[in-house]
């Protein structure tokens with residue numbers, strides 16, 4: 001259940017800013033938190049919400065790079081579904097050029113997750129990249145960023161409409177995950193997949209290891225398909241495969257700050273020049289957060305869901 005309540009506005013610590021929220025992005029981890037499966041890190045707000053856009057309302061005593069009224073977007077460890085949110089100043093950045101404030105609310109969580117993981121692979125021209133759910137938040141961003149790095153991009157989706165959408169934003173192959181997707185990926189990839197950005201986890205672990213190219217990277221970022229599986233170490237060794245697993249939300253502020261700087265330098269220009277296009281948006285008022293979650297859970301959504309905070 002999600003309902004609107006009056007609570008005290010948060011106060012910024014010396015290295016934080018207070019943001020008057022214009023809009024908050026809705027992400028799949030929010031559903032897990034609502035269901036009680038994903039507790040916020042120690043010290044973070046207990047309210048749901050990993051990203052917001054808005055304007056600076058107050059700056060902490062040690063903050064010198066932001067001023068009141070500046071438009072901004074922020075990567076949060078929680079607290080985004082609200083009229084006011086606090087964030088370390090180093091996790092607050094200007095919106096990408098040309099993206100209006102409500103749409104900008106849905107950019108930073110996926111951009112930071114995709115960028116920080118793709119950094120690990122150093123993808124180059126001709127490398128093969130696989131991401132599941134290419135019509136979702138992470139998937140649609142990952143397709144476009146991997147393409148911009150020169151990779152051949154294979155993705156999966158659950159409906160014809162979503163498969164068409166994946167191709168329209170640049171995927172080289174879009175495969176239904178309702179069939180033998182692994183066989184189709186194997187055929188499309190030739191010598192294997194150089195990087196898999198894995199939002200599925202256990203359910204696909206065996207197939208993913210088999211699909212890796214020599215020195216390939218399996219970067220696990222989600223467990224929609226379960227937390228525990230069997231890792232075939234021999235197959236991994238034969239490929240000199242690398243497996244990583246990470247949660248952006250639990251990374252220390254200094255690491256998130258470095259990722260945010262990377263976004264502004266490397267990713268925002270790609271959004272500004274339309275190399276990475278903003279996904280279709282579905283906007284709900286904050287008071288209808290429950291309906292927004294139901295929409296994401298339905299599996300019918302393409303692109304990002306945003307909560308607008310009207311005043």
Ligand SMILES: NC(=O)c1ccc[n+]([C@@H]2O[C@H](COP(=O)([O-])OP(=O)(O)OC[C@H]3O[C@@H](n4cnc5c(N)ncnc54)[C@H](OP(=O)(O)O)[C@@H]3O)[C@@H](O)[C@H]2O)c1
Pocket residue numbers: 026027028029109110113132133134135136137138139156157158159162177199200220221222223224246247248249296299301303
């Ligand atoms: N580790 C991190 O730091 C981090 C940060 C953010 C998100 N995540 C994770 O990333 C994942 C995606 O998040 P999101 O916000 O992008 O959610 P989303 O927009 O709801 O996307 C989820 C995607 O999963 C796809 N999917 C569902 N069942 C599938 C299956 N059996 N095989 C292949 N794909 C399947 C869906 O495809 P269809 O729509 O076509 O059915 C959908 O596109 C979540 O697991 C989330 O927890 C991790």
